Amino acid sequence: MPFDAPGFTNDWKQCSLKKKLNEAEPIAEFQGLKGLRKYCCNFDPESGDAKKGGQKQPFFLLSEEQAGDPGSSGKENGYFRNNADRRAILIDDTEWAVWWLRSPGFGDGLAANVFPDGDVIPFGSDVWSGGGGVRPAFWLNL
Numbered sequence: 001m002p003f004d005a006p007g008f009t010n011d012w013k014q015c016s017l018k019k020k021l022n023e024a025e026p027i028a029e030f031q032g033l034k035g036l037r038k039y040c041c042n043f044d045p046e047s048g049d050a051k052k053g054g055q056k057q058p059f060f061l062l063s064e065e066q067a068g069d070p071g072s073s074g075k076e077n078g079y080f081r082n083n084a085d086r087r088a089i090l091i092d093d094t095e096w097a098v099w100w101l102r103s104p105g106f107g108d109g110l111a112a113n114v115f116p117d118g119d120v121i122p123f124g125s126d127v128w129s130g131g132g133g134v135r136p137a138f139w140l141n142l
Helices: 016-021 028-039
Strands: 099-104 110-114 120-126
Antiparallel strands (some): 099 110
């Protein structure tokens, strides 16, 4: 699923994927999220943290930092313990998949992602590339 259309933005706040995740009647790929909506907190689009009075769109993608890019420090952080935890398989598939992050890549039209081996790739892929997947994140009110 593409992050955005060709020639468009790598800005999470403006991209078409954000709109698709948070539509009142989600597209088929996101039907499972519909029932969760009433339990979700709003979130701060800058930090990705739950926030009272934040955006009314509860579903988002993780940032590079939240996905746990060790960067030059070599220190793991974020919500995953290691590359194996970051790996994902597309629905009805048997192959490990690339999945989008909300962080911009190293240029216009590129968005960061996670490769099939679990590596966080900060330089990114073309936003119009539809070969990967989406791993939506959300904060729950418990």
